[in-house]
Structure formats: C-alpha cells, structure tokens
Amino acid sequence: MDNIAGTKSTLTWAVHISVLALVLLWLFPTMGLFVSSFRTGDQITQSGWWKAMFPAELTEQFRAADPDENRIETEAGVFVVEGDFRQEGLGGEISTWGTSSRDLAAYAPGDTADLGEGETFTVNADGTYVWQGNADQIEGRGQRVFITALEPPEFTLANYDQVLLDPRNSEGMAKAFFNTLTVVIPATIIPILVAAFAAYALAWMDFPGRALLIAAVVGLLVVPLQLALIPLLKLHNEIGIGKGYLGVWLAHTGFGMPLAIYLLRNYMVGLPRDIIENAKVDGATDFQIFTKIILPLSFPALASFAIFQFLWTWNDLLVALVFLIDSSGETTVMTKQIVELLGTRGGDWEILATSAFVSIAVPLVVFFAMQRFLVRGLLAGSVK
Amino acid sequence: MNPALLGLLTIVIGVGGCVGYFYFSNVFLDKVLFPASGPNASRNINRANKIRPWLFLAPALLALGLYLAYPVFETLRLSFLERLPGGRTQFVGFDNYTRMFAEPKFMEALRNNMLWLIVVPAGSTAFGLLAAQLTDRISWGSVAKSLIFMPMAISFVGAAVIFKLVYETRPEDAQQIGVLNALWLRFDGGIGSFIFLKIVPAILLLGFAAALAWIVWVTIRKIREPRLASGLKIVFALLALLMAYIAVSSVLNAGSVLTAELDYGTPMTWLTIPFWNNFFLMIVLVWIQTGFAMVILSAALRGIPEETIEAAIIDGANPFQIFFSIKVPQIMSTIVVVWTTITIATLKVFDIVFAMTNGQWETQVLANYMYDKLFRANDWGVGSASAMIIMLLVTPILVWNVYNARKEMR
Numbered sequence: 001m002d003n004i005a006g007t008k009s010t011l012t013w014a015v016h017i018s019v020l021a022l023v024l025l026w027l028f029p030t031m032g033l034f035v036s037s038f039r040t041g042d043q044i045t046q047s048g049w050w051k052a053m054f055p056a057e058l059t060e061q062f063r064a065a066d067p068d069e070n071r072i073e074t075e076a077g078v079f080v081v082e083g084d085f086r087q088e089g090l091g092g093e094i095s096t097w098g099t100s101s102r103d104l105a106a107y108a109p110g111d112t113a114d115l116g117e118g119e120t121f122t123v124n125a126d127g128t129y130v131w132q133g134n135a136d137q138i139e140g141r142g143q144r145v146f147i148t149a150l151e152p153p154e155f156t157l158a159n160y161d162q163v164l165l166d167p168r169n170s171e172g173m174a175k176a177f178f179n180t181l182t183v184v185i186p187a188t189i190i191p192i193l194v195a196a197f198a199a200y201a202l203a204w205m206d207f208p209g210r211a212l213l214i215a216a217v218v219g220l221l222v223v224p225l226q227l228a229l230i231p232l233l234k235l236h237n238e239i240g241i242g243k244g245y246l247g248v249w250l251a252h253t254g255f256g257m258p259l260a261i262y263l264l265r266n267y268m269v270g271l272p273r274d275i276i277e278n279a280k281v282d283g284a285t286d287f288q289i290f291t292k293i294i295l296p297l298s299f300p301a302l303a304s305f306a307i308f309q310f311l312w313t314w315n316d317l318l319v320a321l322v323f324l325i326d327s328s329g330e331t332t333v334m335t336k337q338i339v340e341l342l343g344t345r346g347g348d349w350e351i352l353a354t355s356a357f358v359s360i361a362v363p364l365v366v367f368f369a370m371q372r373f374l375v376r377g378l379l380a381g382s383v384k
Numbered sequence: 385m386n387p388a389l390l391g392l393l394t395i396v397i398g399v400g401g402c403v404g405y406f407y408f409s410n411v412f413l414d415k416v417l418f419p420a421s422g423p424n425a426s427r428n429i430n431r432a433n434k435i436r437p438w439l440f441l442a443p444a445l446l447a448l449g450l451y452l453a454y455p456v457f458e459t460l461r462l463s464f465l466e467r468l469p470g471g472r473t474q475f476v477g478f479d480n481y482t483r484m485f486a487e488p489k490f491m492e493a494l495r496n497n498m499l500w501l502i503v504v505p506a507g508s509t510a511f512g513l514l515a516a517q518l519t520d521r522i523s524w525g526s527v528a529k530s531l532i533f534m535p536m537a538i539s540f541v542g543a544a545v546i547f548k549l550v551y552e553t554r555p556e557d558a559q560q561i562g563v564l565n566a567l568w569l570r571f572d573g574g575i576g577s578f579i580f581l582k583i584v585p586a587i588l589l590l591g592f593a594a595a596l597a598w599i600v601w602v603t604i605r606k607i608r609e610p611r612l613a614s615g616l617k618i619v620f621a622l623l624a625l626l627m628a629y630i631a632v633s634s635v636l637n638a639g640s641v642l643t644a645e646l647d648y649g650t651p652m653t654w655l656t657i658p659f660w661n662n663f664f665l666m667i668v669l670v671w672i673q674t675g676f677a678m679v680i681l682s683a684a685l686r687g688i689p690e691e692t693i694e695a696a697i698i699d700g701a702n703p704f705q706i707f708f709s710i711k712v713p714q715i716m717s718t719i720v721v722v723w724t725t726i727t728i729a730t731l732k733v734f735d736i737v738f739a740m741t742n743g744q745w746e747t748q749v750l751a752n753y754m755y756d757k758l759f760r761a762n763d764w765g766v767g768s769a770s771a772m773i774i775m776l777l778v779t780p781i782l783v784w785n786v787y788n789a790r791k792e793m794r
Contacts, residue, residue, distance in 0.1 A: 011703060012521070019518045019528050022511075026532045026671065029546045032563065036549065045554075048561050182390070190398045191447075197406055198444030207437040211793055213445075218789040220452045222782050224732050226751055227771045228451060230764055231458035235450075245390060249398075254451020257444055286436055287410045315539030317735045318755070335541040339739050342545065349549065349561070356545035360538045367537035371530055378676065379683050 036353035038155040044349045057095065058151040059104055062088055064121075064131050064142035071138045079138040085147060086127035092149040097123050104146045115143075123147065159354035173355050176337040180314060180359075182245060183324065183333060187252035187313045188306055194253065195260030196302065200290050202261065203268040204276060214265070220258040228255070229322050236323065244331065248324040255319070256309045263308075266380050267301035268294060304377025307370050311363050334359040402443065409439045456775065463768035480765040490770065492746055493753040496662050497777075500733060500749060502630065503663065505726040507670040509719060512677025516685055517707060519678070529682065533675035540672070540735030547668045548740060551654040565651045572648055582642050589638040596631035600624045658746045665747055668736050673729060677722045684718035685711060724781050731777055750774050 035049040046058050062085050071079040098106035099113055099121060107113050109125035119133035121143055131143055163173045201207075202214055232251060241247045271294065279289050295302075313319075317335040324331050332340075338355050345351050367374065413435060418428035463480055465473040484490050515532050519525035535543065552562030560566040571577035603624040607617050655661045688711055696710045712719070734751035741747045743756065750770055758767035 015518050015521055019515075019522060019525070022515055022518070023528045023531050026535065026674070028563070029550050029671070030535070030538070032549050033542075033546045044561060045558075047559050048563070048566050049549075050563070050566075186394045186398055189395055190402065193399060193402045194443045194447060197440040201437040201440035205437040205440070207434065210437075211790070213441070214793065215786050215790055216453075217448070219782050219786045220448055222728050222778050222785060223452050223456060224728075224751075224771075224774050224778055225452075226732065226734075226754055226774055227459045228455035229771075230462060230758060230768060231455040232451065234458075245394070249394065250447075251451065254447045257447045258452065261444060261448075285410065285414065286433075286440075287407065290440075311537055315541070317539070317541055317738070321755075322759070335539055335735070338541050338545060342548070342739060349552075352545055353549065356542050360542040363537040363539070364534065367534065368530070371533070374536075375679055378679055 033353050033357055036349055037159055037357045038157070039350065040154075040156055040158065041348060041350040043151075043154070044353075045347075052155075053153055055092065055150050055152050057148055058092070059146055059148040060090065061101075062090065062145045062147055064129060064145065066142055067131075067138045067140065077134050079133060079135055081131040081138060081142070082129065084126075084128045085123070085145070090127050090147060090149060091154075092151040094123065094125055094127065094147055094149045097145060097147045099143065099145055101146060104148060121145070159350045160358070163351065163354045163358060172332065172337050172340075173334065173358060176332050176334040177358065179331055180333045180335075183248055183252075183320065184310060184313045186249045187256075188309045190249065191253045191256045191260050191309060192302055192306060195257055195305070196264055196295065196298070197290065199261050199264035199268055200286075200294055202265045204289075204294075205286065217258050217261050217265075221262055223258075225255050225319070229318075233322060243324060243326040245324065248320060251319050251323045252309070252313050252316075256305075256312070259308065260305050263305050263377055263380055264298060264301050267298055271297055300373060300376055301380065303370065303373040304380070307366060307374050308377060310366060314363050405443065406440070410436070413439065459768045459771050459775075462764055463772050464765075466765050476765070480769040484766050484769050487766075489743075489748055490753060493743075493748040493750050493770075494773075496746075496748060497731070497750045499662055500666055500669075500730050501727060501777075503666050504669045504673065504730045504733075505723050507666070508673035508677045508726050509681075509723055511670065511674040512722065513681050513712075513719070515674065515678040516682035517711075520682055520685055529675075529678060532678055535672045536675045538672065540668075540733075541739050543668050543672055544736055544739035547664075547671075548655075551664060553651050553653045556649075556651055560651060564654060568652060569649065571646075577646070577648065581646060582644075586638040586641050589634045589641065593631040593634045593638070596627045596634070600627050600631065603627075655741055655747075656745045661741065661745055661747050665736055665740060668740075669730060669733060673726050677726065680722050681715065681718060684715040688714050724784070728778060728781060731774055 032049050035052050036044055039049065039052060042058065042060070043052070064081055065083045067079070067081050070081050070083070072081075074080050094109045096105035096108060098104045099115065100106070107123070109123060112120050112122040114120055115133070115137075117133075117137070119137040120130075121132075122130045123145060129145070131138065164177075165174070202210060202217075228251075232254075236242060236247045236250075241250070275293060275297075276289055279293055284292070315335065317333075317339070320333045320336060324333065325336055334355075338352070338359060341348075341352055341355055413432050418432040418435075419425075464475060464477060466476045466479065468474055515529070519528045519532075522528070538546070549561075550563050551565075552560075553565055554560050554562070560569060571581060603620050606612065607620050607624070612620075654664050692710055692714070693706060696706050701710070732751055733749055734755065737743060737747060737749050737752045738755070743749070743752050750773060754767050754770040754774070757763045757770060761767075
C-alpha cells in the first residue's frame with residue numbers, strides 16, 4: 001500500500017508516531033508492575049516507578065551507635081560517640097538531614113545540630129557523625145537521625161526471594177503457584193481429547209441431528225458460566241465430589257467444551273476430503289482415520305485451543321472460587337491469593353507487584369512463544 | 385496425597401480413560417455387538433456406522449449437557465424457588481425477581497452493566513480498528529501488534545493489580561506513586577489544564593456524538609429500505625433510538641465538562657469517585673480486549689480486495705475517505721462479530737470489579753452482584769434470578785449466532 005501514489009510521507013511519519021504512542025500507552029501499566037517488583041518497599045513509596053532509572057532523593061532513618069557501649073570520655077564530663085552511617089547502609093550523596101521527623105531538611109551536611117543544653121550532633125558529607133554531650137545526654141538509645149540522600153538507582157531480587165523462596169511461605173504464593181499448575185494441566189489436556197472425537201464426528205460422520213448439534217454448540221458458546229455455578233455446586237455436593245480438584249477439572253472441561261468442539265470442527269471440516277475417502281476405501285476404520293490422519297493434521301487447531309484453555313484456566317478466578325477453594329484455604333490458586341493480598345497488604349506494593357508478576361509471567365511466556373497458534377485460533381473462531 | 389501427584393494421576397487416568405473408552409467402545413461395537421462377518425455382515429456394518437458417531441460424541445455431549453445446558457434450566461427453576469430451613473424449597477413465583485428489582489444495589493448493577501456494554505465494546509473496537517489500520521502500514525507493525533495484543537494473556541486479577549498501581553493515591557505532601565495522580569498534579573488550572581482537561585475531552589465527546597449521529601442516520605436509511613424484514617426494522621429502530629439518546633447525552637455532557645470545577649492540586653482517590661470510577665474500571669477491560677479486536681480486524685482489513693482501494697485512489701479519495709467509505713463498510717460483518725464477542729465478555733465481567741472495588745462506591749455489576757447474593761448473602765433465589773438476567777441479555781446474541789451458523793451450513 002505504501003508505494004501506491006497518493007500516500008504522503010508526512011502521513012507515514014504520523015503513523016509511525018501514533019503507533020509508537022499507542023504501544024507505549026499499552027505497555028506503560030505493565031512496565032510499572034514489572035519495575036516495581038524489583039524495587040524495595042521504601043523505594044516504591046518514595047518515588048514513582050518511572051523515576052527508578054534515575055537517582056532519587058530518599059529519606060532514611062538512622063540511629064547513632066549504642067552510647068552505653070561506644071561512648072568515649074574525651075575530657076571531664078564530655079562524652080562523644082563517633083561512627084559512620086555509610087556502614088549502616090547509607091548510600092549516595094547526602095543532601096540534607098534532620099533529627100526530628102517533622103523537619104527532615106533542617107541541616108546541610110557538615111552542619112552541627114544543637115540538641116539543647118550543650119548536646120550536639122554533626123553529620124558530615126562522607127557519612128561520618130559525631131555525637132557529643134554530658135553523661136546524662138549520651139546514654140540509653142542512640143540518637144535518631146533522618147538523612148535525605150541522592151541514592152543511585154538500585155534494583156533487587158529480594159521481593160522474588162520473599163514471595164517464592166521464603167521457607168515460611170508467608171505470602172502463600174509458592175504453594176498457590178503449584179496449586180494453579182495442578183488445576184491447569186489436567187483441565188487443558190482432558191477437554192482437548194474429548195472434544196477432538198466429538199469434532200470429528202460432527203465434521204466427517206453422517207448421522208441424523210448433526211446440524212442441530214452444531215447449532216447447539218454454537219449456542220452454548222455464549223452461555224455465561226455464571227448460570228452454572230449453583231446447579232453444579234449442588235450437583236457436586238450431592239454426588240460427593242464437593243469442593244476440590246476433581247470438581248474444578250470437571251467444571252473447566254465442561255466450560256471449555258463448546259469452544260473446543262467449535263474450533264476443532266471448523267478446522268477439521270476444512271481438511272481435504274480425498275485423504276479421508278481414500279483411507280476409507282483402503283479399509284481404515286473411523287477410529288484409525290481419526291488417530292492416524294485427522295489428529296496429526298489438526299495439530300495447529302489443537303495447539304490453539306490448548307493455548308486458549310491454558311490461558312483461561314490459569315487466569316481464572318471465579319471457577320476456582322466456587323468449585324475449588326474450600327474454607328481450609330489449602331487449595332488456593334494464585335489469582336485468589338493475589339486478591340487476598342490486595343485486601344491484607346494493599347499498601348505493600350513490593351509484595352503485590354511481585355506476586356502479580358509471578359502469576360502473569362507464565363501466561364506471558366506461553367503467549368509470546370505460541371502467538372502464531374493463538375492468532376490462528378482467534379481467527380478461526382471469529383471470522384467467518 | 386500430594387496434589388501434584390494427584391494431578392499427574394488424574395492426567396494419566398483421565399487421558400487413559402478417554403483413550404480407552406474410545407478404543408474399547410469401538411472394538412466392542414465392531415467385534416462383539418455387530419461383527420462385520422457372518423451372515424449379516426453388511427447389515428451389521430451399517431448398524432455399527434449408525435451408532436459410532438454417538439460413541440464419539442457421548443463424553444462431549446455429557447459434558448455439554450451436564451455443565452452448560454442443564455444449569456440453564458436448573459437456574460431458571462431455582463430463580464422461582466425460595467430455600468426454607470431444613471433443605472426444603474418453596475415455589476414463590478416471581479417473588480425473587482420483584483425483590484431483586486426493588487433493591488437499589490441491583491438497579492445500580494444494571495445501570496453500570498449497561499454503561500459497560502456501551503463503553504467497552506465501543507472503546508475496544510475503536511482502538512482495535514485504529515491499531516489494526518495503523519500497524520498494517522508500517523514495517524515494525526507485527527512487533528507493535530504483539531505488544532498491544534499482550535494484555536490478552538494477563539489475567540483480570542493481574543490487570544487489576546496493574547491498574548491499582550496506576551490509580552494509587554498518596555497523601556498530598558508525599559510523592560505520588562500512581563501515574564494518574566502524578567499526571568493530575570501537574571495540572572494547576574492554567575491554560576494547559578484548560579486545553580487538556582476541558583477542550584480536548586469536550587471535542588472527544590462531541591466527536592463521539594457526531595459518529596453516533598452518523599450511525600443513526602445510516603440506520604434510519606436502512607430502515608426505510610422496503611426489502612428489510614419488519615422484525616429487523618423494529619430492532620434497528622430501537623438501536624437507533626438508543627444511540628440517539630446516547631449522542632444527545634454526550635453533547636450535554638460536553639457542556640458540563642467545559643463548565644466543571646476541577647479540584648486542582650489535590651490527589652484524587654480515583655476509584656471512589658461515584659459514577660466516574662466505573663470508567664476507570666472499564667479502561668482495564670478496554671486495555672485487555674483491544675488486542676483481540678485488533679488481531680481480528682487486521683486480518684479482515686488484509687482480506688479487502690486491493691482493486692477497490694486502488695480504484696478509490698485513482699478517483700482521488702484521501703486516506704480518510706478510503707478508510708471510512710471503502711474499508712470500513714467492507715469489514716462491517718467482522719466488526720459486528722468483534723463487537724458481539726466483546727459484548728459477551730463484558731457482560732460476564734467479574735474479576736476486575738471483584739478485585740478492584742468489590743462493588744463499593746457504586747461500581748457494582750451484575751456478575752459481582754450475583755456472586756454477592758450467592759456466596760455472601762447465601763440467597764440462592766435472588767442469585768439465580770440475577771443470573772437469569774445475564775442470560776436474558778446474552779440471548780439475542782445467542783439467537784443471532786445460531787441463526788448465522790445455520791445459514792452458513794446450508
């Protein structure tokens with residue numbers, strides 16, 4: 001299209017810029033989560049994540065060393081505690097400091113703060129400090145100091161360590177990760193198998209009522225699963241499955257079935273008729289035709305449904321809430337765990353962001369690796 | 385037993401069971417029930433072939449029937465019942481429905497759902513069409529496409545966390561860590577604020593109204609065609625009325641946007657501003673669904689015959705005319721498919737509201753209302769009744785899809 005006369009070059013530039021703007025707009029929210037998951041809680045609350053690439057002013061609280069152990073009597077009645085805040089984690093260049101949380105920027109580096117009745121405190125630009133006063137003043141706990149410094153950008157893996165590898169598993173994400181996997185794998189494989197046979201029957205076998213069944217599948221494609229919650233929960237309780245993995249597998253199998261049959265049938269109908277008829281003439285049974293010819297040829301459709309079902313079961317919250325998670329909470333999945341964290345740790349963005357990113361990382365990998373099949377499946381399912 | 389082991393075992397049993405069922409039922413049919421040998425061989429082969437489709441279909445039909453068809457009728461039945469203590473039930477007629485419609489929270493959910501149904505499909509389709517048209521024309525279009533498509537893979541809950549960070553509010557004297565508030569605080573009521581927060585939104589609203597008016601006009605022209613069935617005419621007339629109403633109200637809103645007093649300099653808690661917070665939630669779904677719309681519309685755009693476009697260029701059409709008068713009419717049927725698919729996804733929206741506001745601050749939607757009734761209030765009657773409302777809203781699309789599918793098969 002671009003080489004056709006009439007397309008203007010200024011317009012091409014406008015197109016490039018608008019696409020770039022659109023892409024950035026679409027990426028920006030996810031980037032926020034991604035960057036935040038590599039920052040400490042303090043960093044997240046003190047500056048927006050978009051500033052994470054640049055040095056940031058960070059105010060931290062420090063305490064002078066324990067006076068009872070470290071004080072030195074320099075002259076009669078005058079005690080001094082000296083030390084270096086750099087060794088306690090202070091990084092970057094000190095811009096201001098203060099001794100009260102109400103006035104954080106009271107002093108510049110090198111200034112000496114007068115704490116009253118002869119007690120003084122000095123913080124130097126290199127992070128060393130001198131605390132001086134009489135015996136009563138230099139005792140008990142170390143003096144509090146608030147230092148605002150220009151910290152270089154810093155990223156950490158500590159959040160991932162806490163969320164995934166913490167042996168106490170306080171956020172519950174590691175277990176939820178495996179629970180999600182336990183839900184997803186059978187709930188993806190079993191519907192494919194069941195649907196593939198049905199799709200073959202609907203595509204290549206002749207029997208009365210076939211058209212009606214296909215119409216029914218198309219109709220069931222849009223039935224909201226909300227309707228199924230109560231009747232099925234009741235059913236599961238009556239036949240003794242109750243809440244648990246078996247129930248959620250069955251539910252996902254049922255809910256994924258219309259799309260599976262629809263996608264696979266649409267694909268199988270398009271396979272060349274000659275191959276199947278030749279095989280029939282050669283004496284192959286339907287079962288053989290299906291396993292030896294149809295299944296291998298339908299691989300792209302099988303793959304695209306598998307991705308759909310995988311994404312949908314991995315990302316699902318409602319079905320898990322209703323059919324899986326019981327009061328013990330042992331079988332919680334990641335989506336539920338994140339909703340829980342939103343409630344209990346709403347302000348702790350380092351935990352929230354990391355947990356959310358852990359849960360979306362796997363689908364993202366699958367998405368980028370298998371995008372070809374996903375697009376093909378979408379097109380088969382929607383464009384007619 | 386360890387759940388991972390249990391999962392593995394289920395895969396083996398499930399897959400093995402399925403394969404075994406299909407294999408052995410076929411063997412049983414061919415070898416035992418109707419053997420293809422002996423005096424009745426040909427009759428037996430015919431009989432076996434009559435039964436075989438049902439062997440292939442049986443597990444799928446069982447799953448479909450038990451997990452989707454049966455619940456529709458069971459929910460309908462439950463919506464007319466009230467649970468009495470001791471596990472008994474009592475038929476109460478439309479009592480659940482009247483109780484539900486009397487509840488302000490339900491009416492709020494209904495109103496919000498209507499708003500969602502207008503904004504999300506329209507927004508996603510419009511952005512999707514824009515992205516499809518733009519990315520098709522540049523060299524790095526496929527990369528851009530896959531990045532815009534990416535939110536498709538992110539769960540609603542994950543998206544909720546992502547956007548909660550965008551909407552995060554900090555006290556006035558602290559650094560804002562939410563992008564939206566950081567942007568908002570840059571506006572101070574000066575000329576820039578006037579342009580970006582009043583003129584631009586007003587123009588957008590007026591443009592939206594103009595687009596709607598154009599569609600209404602096209603629809604009216606369509607209604608006056610004599611060939612159209614009268615049933616469709618009524619549907620079109622209702623749609624035109626609805627769109628005209630929305631167009632008029634957006635013109636009125638454009639006026640109120642221009643005169644609104646904005647609270648410059650104060651960080652906003654976006655998700656607690658009644659009415660507008662609905663839009664902040666809708667943005668999340670638009671963000672997710674745009675990629676879907678884009679992928680499908682871009683395929684449809686590529687399917688347009690080149691000659692029609694070349695002919696338009698030779699006739700001197702400018703790019704905008706080509707897009708709106710040549711391309712869009714040719715992909716109209718795909719736009720309708722995309723629109724209805726997103727409409728269905730929107731009708732069922734649950735996770736986003738559940739995770740972000742849980743229906744507080746007047747953001748309730750039907751699916752979350754239903755969940756509330758079913759599992760918090762334990763009121764199965766009203767819960768089922770609200771599920772039936774969702775079903776009722778889906779039904780026109782269901783009928784339309786089935787109608788199209790049957791037409792295609794003939």
